[in-house]
């Protein structure tokens with residue numbers, strides 16, 4: 001931890017001087033997650049808890065779509081993303097024009113949009129969802145058919161759980177699409193008794209091999225219940241690192257697929273963001289209103 005001490009002290013000081021809070025996703029590295037973050041969690045928690053903060057500045061230790069969502073929920077606050085390269089393969093897979101074409105092809109079918117999407121895609125949508133509430137959001141609409149974008153695997157996993165017919169889009173998370181059912185079987189064989197937790201952005205064949213599937217927060221809760229002393233998290237690497245720091249008695253089997261976008265956020269990048277007040281996230285007014293409506297509908301559902 002010594003190598004981080006200087007940046008941590010500077011960030012804590014800058015937070016006070018700027019009246020800033022740091023929101024950190026579960027995939028941030030432990031020195032960010034445990035040492036400088038004020039609010040930690042999955043995408044749902046970060047969207048929900050970004051509201052009504054007593055602060056002037058929000059720093060998103062996460063990826064760009066998360067910073068946009070925080071801005072939608074706090075139009076009057078300054079929202080900073082420490083690296084403009086912190087994107088997301090899912091958010092990059094679809095444009096607002098693609099959504100308009102889908103709506104023309106399927107008139108009247110509601111559009112459920114995963115929060116891993118840009119503000120202009122959200123603005124074209126009826127309602128958002130996260131991996132924590134996707135099933136509930138789809139069921140809450142009470143319709144036989146929905147368009148669910150952009151994560152094909154999340155949509156297929158939700159279709160299996162709900163029986164609702166889902167029109168999908170071929171977006172994938174570049175971290176979770178790499179896991180295979182054979183890998184899960186091999187890890188199980190090599191680690192007898194291990195509990196396997198898979199994120200719902202994984203292909204359905206991988207989720208079928210798991211004992212549990214849920215958002216990163218749901219995985220944390222599962223581990224915290226303490227019913228298993230050996231777990232395997234089929235998700236991004238930092239998730240196990242953060243949980244291992246909090247639960248030293250649990251053995252984490254560590255398959256490791258890094259998210260290069262999440263890893264753009266470092267302590268020096270956060271320090272620089274707060275020193276220079278960059279990079280500020282802005283959203284044009286009409287997109288902000290439309291996107292916010294879709295996020296608020298999700299939070300109210």
Ligand code: 13P
Nearest residue numbers: 042043044130131215216
């Ligand atoms: P959750 O934390 O909402 O499960 O999302 C995982 C993810 O990949 C975020 O980019």
Ligand code: SF4
Nearest residue numbers: 088089173174175259
């Ligand atoms: Fe996007 Fe996947 Fe990285 Fe999350 S882990 S930001 S879904 S690429």
